[in-house]
Amino acid sequence: MKLFQTYDSPFPTRVRLLLYAKGIEAEIIQPPGFHASVETKDEYLKINPIGRVPTLVLDNGRALPESEVICEYLEDAYPEPSLRPDDPWERARMRLLSRICDFYVVMAMVPLFTLAGRSRRHWEPEVVNAAVGKLAEALAYLEDFIGEEGYAIGRSLTQADGAIAPQLVLASEWIPGLFGTPDPLATLPRLAAYWRAIQTDPIAARLIAETRDAIAEQQAAAKARASAERIAT
Incomplete structure (x- = not known):
């Protein structure tokens, strides 16, 4: 495989x-x-x-x-161990959280992904502010539906955690660090509590570390390219 x-x-x-x-x-x-x-x-x-x-x-x-x-x-x-809740309602909530990530959180960040690939002198403040506002709205949807027992749903890992965790690395670390915007989780207590808790799960922590390392690698490569372009000109 x-x-x-x-x-x-x-x-x-x-x-x-x-x-x-x-x-x-x-x-x-x-x-x-x-x-x-x-x-x-x-x-x-x-x-x-x-x-x-x-x-x-x-x-x-x-x-x-x-x-x-x-x-x-x-x-x-590979049904065991299952990462889908047994209860149909909880399983639907799991899929809802993943859908919110895909259709709202990711789409809100797309303009920021685009800007990140450009020179800083081409960053438009109005585009950044609009995207950050949309992202705050999308994260508020997660706040409404996120679990309160340390995981997205229930007391163990589900597919929803795999959808949410990398998005929160981007939303609460990468975007504030790159664009100088506030951490959006500061106004979302349930989502902030989830973010703290999920990082203590060994498998989730591994995924989060992989995401952070990959972002750092891409940022370093982007800086190297920008430096090379300045030297060339």
């Missing part, structure tokens, strides 16, 4: 959560053509024509894209 992914993208993180929690062995591969790579995605597009990460390739060669679909497959194929 192979997982094509990048560590700084929040979407493969939820897949790695299942791999780690279930003890599933998979080769982790970063495909060409992502980040500032001069390589093309041509080879990766042969595996996943959508061209996004992650993609799970089974031992028989069949390829499955889209993180939520991959997670559902892994739950069905």
Whole structure:
């Protein structure tokens, strides 16, 4: 089994959560053509024509894209230990939290991702402020539905934790650190309590550390490129 992914993208993180929690062995591969790579995605597009990460390739060669679909497959194929609540209502809440991450939190951050790839002199304050406002709204949705027992749902890891944890690294650490904006969790006590608690879970802590390390690596690479461009000019 192979997982094509990048560590700084929040979407493969939820897949790695299942791999780690279930003890599933998979080769982790970063495909060409992502980040500032001069390589093309041509080879990766042969595996996943959508061209996004992650993609799970089974031992028989069949390829499955889209993180939520991959997670559902892994739950069905490797049911123990389950990362889906038994109770139908709690299972629906788990899926709701993941959906909020995908449709509201991520989309609010897209303009900031775009700006981060540009020189600081091209950052528009109004774009930053608008995106930060939208992000605050999206995180408030999580605040309304997040669990209060140390995990997104109930008292153990679920798929929702794999969706939320990497988003909070971006929202409460990367964005304030890069753009100089306040930590949005300061006004969201339930989500802030969850963030403190989830970092004490060994598997979640591993995912969070991987995300932080990947972000730091990308920031260092961006600084190196900017420095090289200044020297060249």
